Amino acid sequence: MATYQDLMSQKAALERQAAALTEQIETARRAEHSAVIARIKALMDEHGITLADLGRSKSPVKPAKAAKTGGTAGRKVAVKYRNTATGDTWSGRGLQPNWLKAALASGRKIEEFSV
Template identity: 60%
Template sequence: MATLQELLDQRAALERQIEETRRNERAEAVAKVRALMSEHGLSLADLGGRSAGSPRTKSAATGGKVAAKYRNAATGETWSGRGLQPKWLKAALAAGRKIEEFAV
């Protein structure tokens, strides 16, 4: 029967082999992909990816600030015109004021 230390040494050796095999298989896969890309004249842009040197850009889905279209002159609160109307604007419209009065 093997001792604990022998089993730990075997596990460490197996983990090294696993990692080395993983690196080798990954390198082979990368080489195959590069060969296919070269054979067919493809670039990363053709695959819909970004090139290694290009900076990451924010996608449109992440959203961003939108300029205010309406402003409450009394409080300075603003609304971009997107989403639900703020309470201050709803109250003013209910009181008979026109939305054009708040346009920036």
């Protein structure tokens, strides 16, 4: 029978593996998302299609309701940073996203991602 320490060690290893898999899944999703967007844009350009032709001028996302007390709570803020390779964005509020942390750790400057 395994000891408590052995089981905790196994649990920690599995949690690290799960975190790594989650990151791989997210990376693959972003890559597929970017590829699909690029393909859609290329097809639209090739056939001269605009957003108006599709019957949509904006994103189908419903606007957020303002909080009763703050008035601005829950509203989207403008994007300040964009990863041109993947299309990921960050408004500059809250914690830095993992893609930006990784880029900064590799020596890139935050100004390179400014919109």
